[in-house]
Amino acid sequence: MGHHSCCNQQKVKRGLWSPEEDEKLIRHITNHGHGCWSEVPDKAGLQRCGKSCRLRWINYLRPDIRRGRFTAEEEKLIISLHGAVGNRWAHIASHLPGRTDNEIKNYWNSWIKKKIRKPTAPSTANRSGRAERRPEFGYPGNQVDFLNQNLATTKQPPLQDAPLSTPSPLFMFDTGSILEGIRIPDGNERADLFHHQPMESNPETWNMNQLQEVPVFTPLDSNYLPPLMESMVPMQVQASNMNEEREKMELECLKRQDLNEWIVEVESQHCPSFPFWDHFVHQGPLVGEAVLAPTSSSLETILSSYPSSLKGI
DNA sequence: AATACATGCAACCGCGGAGTG
DNA sequence: GCACTCCGCGGTTGCATGTAT
Numbered sequence: 001m002g003h004h005s006c007c008n009q010q011k012v013k014r015g016l017w018s019p020e021e022d023e024k025l026i027r028h029i030t031n032h033g034h035g036c037w038s039e040v041p042d043k044a045g046l047q048r049c050g051k052s053c054r055l056r057w058i059n060y061l062r063p064d065i066r067r068g069r070f071t072a073e074e075e076k077l078i079i080s081l082h083g084a085v086g087n088r089w090a091h092i093a094s095h096l097p098g099r100t101d102n103e104i105k106n107y108w109n110s111w112i113k114k115k116i117r118k119p120t121a122p123s124t125a126n127r128s129g130r131a132e133r134r135p136e137f138g139y140p141g142n143q144v145d146f147l148n149q150n151l152a153t154t155k156q157p158p159l160q161d162a163p164l165s166t167p168s169p170l171f172m173f174d175t176g177s178i179l180e181g182i183r184i185p186d187g188n189e190r191a192d193l194f195h196h197q198p199m200e201s202n203p204e205t206w207n208m209n210q211l212q213e214v215p216v217f218t219p220l221d222s223n224y225l226p227p228l229m230e231s232m233v234p235m236q237v238q239a240s241n242m243n244e245e246r247e248k249m250e251l252e253c254l255k256r257q258d259l260n261e262w263i264v265e266v267e268s269q270h271c272p273s274f275p276f277w278d279h280f281v282h283q284g285p286l287v288g289e290a291v292l293a294p295t296s297s298s299l300e301t302i303l304s305s306y307p308s309s310l311k312g313i
Numbered sequence: 314a315a316t317a318c319a320t321g322c323a324a325c326c327g328c329g330g331a332g333t334g
Numbered sequence: 335g336c337a338c339t340c341c342g343c344g345g346t347t348g349c350a351t352g353t354a355t
Contacts, residue, residue, distance in 0.1 A: 014324080014325075015323095015324075015325090016323070016324075017323085017324085051325085051326095052324075052325080055323085055324065055325080056323090056324080059322095059323070059324080060323075060324095102322085102323075102324085103322080106321070106322055106323085107321090107322095109321095110320070110321065110322090113320090
């Protein structure tokens with residue numbers, strides 16, 4: 001098995017990233033931005049290939065990453081979007097702020113595995129070892145059909161297993177109106193989507209009848225992608241009680257690029273799962289070049305509050 | 314407590330598209 | 335139009351951890 005062209009160098013390291021490597025990558029991108037990924041390893045002093053750096057950044061180190069369980073809202077959105085665009089994880093991810101394609105893909109695969117297993121009931125015959133672990137996903141191209149079929153043959157599954165009770169893809173209408181109908185049990189609305197609460201699926205929360213009925217999207221051409229961006233306003237932008245400061249921040253956001261935008265987003269979301277950036281945003285400079293060049297001491301503080309896996313540096 | 318099995322997720326691989334000379 | 339590089343994406347793998355026996 002050959003390595004990718006960018007990984008042909010002898011001393012390219014593979015496998016799990018060490019906290020030290022993470023630190024180097026964070027430090028580099030924080031200071032200089034990623035620029036050309038293929039140059040990142042050299043500039044950052046990493047013995048990795050550019051692709052690996054990119055992947056690590058996008059899937060794990062990026063400041064706006066949301067971690068933890070998918071909420072019921074996210075589940076529904078994923079299923080709807082998947083029904084429409086299939087395995088275009090990046091496309092789906094673009095509508096789930098803070099979630100990565102990889103995460104969604106993993107989630108879907110494990111979710112679908114559960115669905116596959118369910119009909120045949122947990123029997124001892126199923127407990128066959130590792131081969132069983134990777135059921136062939138040989139279901140037809142339109143996987144939502146498979147799902148619907150599956151759900152139909154399954155006895156009223158619990159909501160967390162079947163968050164979608166209607167075939168109508170949610171993306172076909174403004175998610176704002178969808179989310180408008182959603183009431184998180186504690187009474188808060190959409191803004192709570194960005195709070196890192198482990199959300200139990202609550203059947204009461206998802207009364208699909210409240211949702212506007214729309215024609216079902218039929219993907220005649222597999223290459224066709226529905227105009228998601230036009231019909232779906234990014235959720236974080238819809239946060240209902242956005243105060244003036246946040247509006248200002250959004251305005252600023254429009255003037256910045258890449259990393260800066262992320263930071264501002266984190267600011268607007270107050271992502272509690274990311275003390276790193278929370279700290280950075282509130283204590284560090286926010287505008288212009290300064291934000292890209294934090295002092296080393298602030299970086300140390302930042303790194304010290306990084307997710308547990310990165311601790312122990 | 315030990316072992317086997319199941320699950321979740323980080324990371325790798327290879328392909329294809331876009332950009333460039 | 336061709337060759338090349340780079341990047342992004344989707345599929346897949348392997349490992350760490352959790353759970354059941």
